[in-house]
Amino acid sequence: MPTARLLLSCPDRTGLVASVADFVWRVGGNITHADQHTDEQAGVFFQRVEFLVSDLTVGRGQLAQRFAPVAAEFGMEWRLSFSDETRRVAILVSRQGHCLYDLLARWRAGELPCDIAAVISNWPDHSAAAEHFEVPFHELPVTPETRDAQESRLADLLGRYRVDLVVLARYMQILGRRIIDPYRYRVINIHHSFLPAFAGGRPYAQAHARGVKLIGATAHYATEDLDEGPIIAQEVARVTHRDSVDDLARTGRDLETTVLARAVRAHLTDRILVYGRKTVVFD
Amino acid sequence: MPTARLLLSCPDRTGLVASVADFVWRVGGNITHADQHTDEQAGVFFQRVEFLVSDLTVGRGQLAQRFAPVAAEFGMEWRLSFSDETRRVAILVSRQGHCLYDLLARWRAGELPCDIAAVISNWPDHSAAAEHFEVPFHELPVTPETRDAQESRLADLLGRYRVDLVVLARYMQILGRRIIDPYRYRVINIHHSFLPAFAGGRPYAQAHARGVKLIGATAHYATEDLDEGPIIAQEVARVTHRDSVDDLARTGRDLETTVLARAVRAHLTDRILVYGRKTVVFD
Amino acid sequence: MPTARLLLSCPDRTGLVASVADFVWRVGGNITHADQHTDEQAGVFFQRVEFLVSDLTVGRGQLAQRFAPVAAEFGMEWRLSFSDETRRVAILVSRQGHCLYDLLARWRAGELPCDIAAVISNWPDHSAAAEHFEVPFHELPVTPETRDAQESRLADLLGRYRVDLVVLARYMQILGRRIIDPYRYRVINIHHSFLPAFAGGRPYAQAHARGVKLIGATAHYATEDLDEGPIIAQEVARVTHRDSVDDLARTGRDLETTVLARAVRAHLTDRILVYGRKTVVFD
């Protein structure tokens, strides 16, 4: 059954929860999930409220208008979405296809509530996979010289497909602000280390050289500061002195697919609020 | 700052969340934590609401009376407690002392908000430890013949110390209904397996014989059905063919202490609701 | 570089390790990996020795003959294989395709050193996936009445493809001894629970009903006793009261794919020795 999802943050104050709950009750919503968090140091309140819209006493289109006075009273930043409004996703990938395959398989299995609008790559390798899953594939090759032009073509493609979310599924190119800015907190990247350890290139080689006993993967929103964006999900796996760099990479691929899928799913179900460099992920 | 904690469950219905939030607002409480869960199959709603009592417009003693009409309207089971009303805990232990030591050390470190009123054992081994932590120690030896009389003395002791929570920290005696019934869902046991696997005696030996690759520990409320009570917390650790039964026991001790402490802490902070054979543990 | 792998077990005795090492040295092998285990209760010794064959002073074909006297002296059960003799694998699957997809993707990525000779199913659903990975697909539909005939056709197919290993990748039919016996310890099954908990059907529903806080998956050799075969690998994931049976199934799919792939890889690299109901898995 379709639901509305209200995500909000504002300065903490008495009466907040009551006011939001009262709003939902007055419009005929039935709350199926509510979660909140108060950052007591910063004095900021965060909430996610999900409610059934089947018995609304007002039209869907009026919900936002009805909520506006509540939001204004408390100085909220907020957004409202509906579980049956399907988000459009573009997956960007380079040569390593494990995250792409995993996302496509989960999508087909019904785990990811979205439309996968396109697969875009700077290499031709995964066109057959895209075709197998009946998703349009675009190759946008790039060299150091053509970087700017390629990004321009990429921006065009994302616009043409009306993309809501960009997933960097081991896309080994740095995105500039032409992409990052319009899609702020709508670009999810997977980094193959337990950030902030081993930021930058070749994290498995770095981890091997340092002799760590666990390796990790981190899904985060891409920002203009590489590997510094707000972290959404992380996972680790145990390794030993027996593991070569290749073994770390193999073990790591399992982490990468799992962590990226978890982050994409959290985004698509409107569970993530960003504040500062951090995220609140309601579960 | 002291808070009130309201734990409730009732048939799911529109307006529930709003009514509870409205109640808190009307008495001048400021909600610092609210979490809820709806079991959609069973149609049951669960909620935990914690709110500051520093600015209450009514006396603490009146809160329950004020809430009663709301509870009645929705057919709620509920309880109200205050974070500064310290619970009194008895720890029961047999010969293995690792859980006892761990709980006492956490208590001294301030992790467990309670008074440890007494340590009770059917063996004398841990009297010095209790003394070191300045907790009264009682030895209640037991033989198959004296089982009934010993349990009677145990019930007396728990009563005399006005105990709110009984923690079975590797207490290797089965408790009868004389204890279980008056302390329903107030007796926490640690079982040294990943229940329901390896219920009953000698779980590490059972696990070794079956050749499992993970061992576990389970904290649960003790009921009259041994090892069948509602599960509060579970944890596992990896083992290999190299591990003897003694190795499993050693690894398992770490799981037992961690899992038991987590369950006790969840109970003491009023995070657990029992329904049927299951628990809702708000985090 | 190609290696030979010697897997052996025998009664424990002084001089065993020296004799095996001496044998490898005499034939010109260079040991790259050696691992051993002694079950002290049972008095049984297990060893895996892997050595380079590039500088052998005897022909590969003579290795077994040269080792026979050593094996006889100590009463060893043993087998010898070579890393470049590719095993032939059949994957059996029913309707749920996540394990199949995962194995095919890992195989293509080079993680699984084998030939995937065929995909066999009692349903037609995954023929396109097999085709995409260029693996022959066979549909062998089955009803309660045709069970025996279908299994006979299955046995024929496995024989015709000269299959070395059968992987039950969520194949929801019970295999009879016509398959189990000739492929003893060469049929790997994935069970979607942390065995021995929740053996039998619908383990996620069982787990949900019991209210466990962790769910698991178990890869084991299939034997005539359903869900009782030697365990190869297990993994668990945390769940909460919020998770429905469907959520458990979704979380569980990730465990199933990971655990099954790990078990298949351990088998293909000759790391598993079975004894009694247990396995030694050298890593």
Next chain:
Amino acid sequence: MPTARLLLSCPDRTGLVASVADFVWRVGGNITHADQHTDEQAGVFFQRVEFLVSDLTVGRGQLAQRFAPVAAEFGMEWRLSFSDETRRVAILVSRQGHCLYDLLARWRAGELPCDIAAVISNWPDHSAAAEHFEVPFHELPVTPETRDAQESRLADLLGRYRVDLVVLARYMQILGRRIIDPYRYRVINIHHSFLPAFAGGRPYAQAHARGVKLIGATAHYATEDLDEGPIIAQEVARVTHRDSVDDLARTGRDLETTVLARAVRAHLTDRILVYGRKTVVFD
């Protein structure tokens, strides 16, 4: 039953394993555990061999002399120890006592095969705990001005107690080379982060500020480069946006105790070989 433990490393070469195994056989040892590792990039071979000494045909004192020619032939670095030669351990601690308590409790439970010779602290807080476990306690207060003199007194104490291993159980002072050099790879520190993330001071505050979803602990050999020594063991735990810095510290304490105890146990059972900045930890 007592065993000898031979730990060695040398350039990789054919015949190594055979020569060591032959040596053990010739002196009448029975190998109970052997493990090896080859770093193929570096071309270095590592081995740990443990063998029963009950049926030795030579005296214990002659073992090293007998092994010397083998070691010389292959250019080995090696050391030989006996399981019944109890190591003497000093635990250094500042104000936080959880690791100290944990080590003392494990030691009393028989998990740590050593003598705890002394507890040394720059604060008086834990003298009663040491007394309870009947271990000498020494307070060595320190100020920035007295740092050098205090370290000198510390060196004297370690010498007087003939200490084999120094465990920094949350000892918040940096040790100079006067301690580090003579106890090279015999000083184990616990750092309360997943190194190399959050090296330096206040790692839980750093982790909180960065918004990571996992926190960790790392046991490593202390070297003159702070937080850069070879890593022995690491562990992590999941955290969320709900966790304050204090919550991270509380969760982290469990990691710290577990990881430090694991590292100390690995050291005491001669399972660790250091090379470069890394360790081989045989299990």
